[in-house]
Amino acid sequence: MIRQATAADIPDLARVHVEAWRQTYAGHVPEALLAPERVEFRARMWTAILAGGEGPYLALVAPDDRGALAALGLFMPASEAPAGWDHEIRSLYLLRHIQRRGIGAAMLAQGRDWVRARGGRNLMAWALDANTGAQDFYRATGAVEIARREVPAGNATLAEISFGWDPV
Numbered sequence: 611m612i613r614q615a616t617a618a619d620i621p622d623l624a625r626v627h628v629e630a631w632r633q634t635y636a637g638h639v640p641e642a643l644l645a646p647e648r649v650e651f652r653a654r655m656w657t658a659i660l661a662g663g664e665g666p667y668l669a670l671v672a673p674d675d676r677g678a679l680a681a682l683g684l685f686m687p688a689s690e691a692p693a694g695w696d697h698e699i700r701s702l703y704l705l706r707h708i709q710r711r712g713i714g715a716a717m718l719a720q721g722r723d724w725v726r727a728r729g730g731r732n733l734m735a736w737a738l739d740a741n742t743g744a745q746d747f748y749r750a751t752g753a754v755e756i757a758r759r760e761v762p763a764g765n766a767t768l769a770e771i772s773f774g775w776d777p778v
């Protein structure tokens with residue numbers, strides 16, 4: 611039921627990405643980052659990625675019980691990782707109604723397989739400091755904390771923690 615994303619998924623990817631952000635981050639990030647208008651930004655992002663313009667990637671999607679796209683995972687070479695980390699989870703979002711059924715762990719396993727097949731050594735991900743659910747998930751799947759950072763977001767500053775699987 612997990613499959614690779616295609617260009618036909620772009621409208622659903624964009625909608626689910628924004629909805630998952632709202633479910634995950636409401637009250638923790640500036641409201642502008644959760645606004646419905648962000649769907650257009652996400653559609654442009656997914657269009658660029660699936661066209662290959664952002665480099666190599668593994669983009670996964672999964673449906674809910676009714677067949678609607680409800681989960682996405684995006685694995686890429688590292689662009690925002692501390693030195694020594696070569697691959698990152700760029701996005702991993704499940705809508706709330708399909709969480710805690712093993713889909714996130716299954717997507718992560720496929721991402722790790724993809725990194726290994728590319729000859730990558732390790733994999734990391736950033737999580738918002740307030741997102742303890744994601745941190746628990748990363749720890750439960752064998753990751754360890756590797757770094758902390760603060761990133762500007764609008765008029766706010768967001769604290770983030772990174773986790774890594776090394777070797778992947």
Ligand SMILES: CC(C)(COP(=O)(O)OP(=O)(O)OC[C@H]1O[C@@H](n2cnc3c(N)ncnc32)[C@H](O)[C@@H]1OP(=O)(O)O)[C@@H](O)C(=O)NCCC(=O)NCCS
Pocket residue numbers: 630634702703704705708709710711712713714715716735736737738741742743744746747748750751
């Ligand atoms: C975090 C996320 C990707 C995990 O995927 P999932 O399919 O829900 O999680 P799984 O069912 O694969 O969980 C595997 C294990 O991780 C741990 N875990 C997962 N979610 C957890 C949570 N919210 N709180 C505590 N532990 C959690 C548990 O140990 C779980 O095993 P169990 O259910 O048998 O107890 C998913 O819940 C999600 O998309 N959450 C919202 C968005 C988000 O935070 N994304 C990450 C951004 S950095």
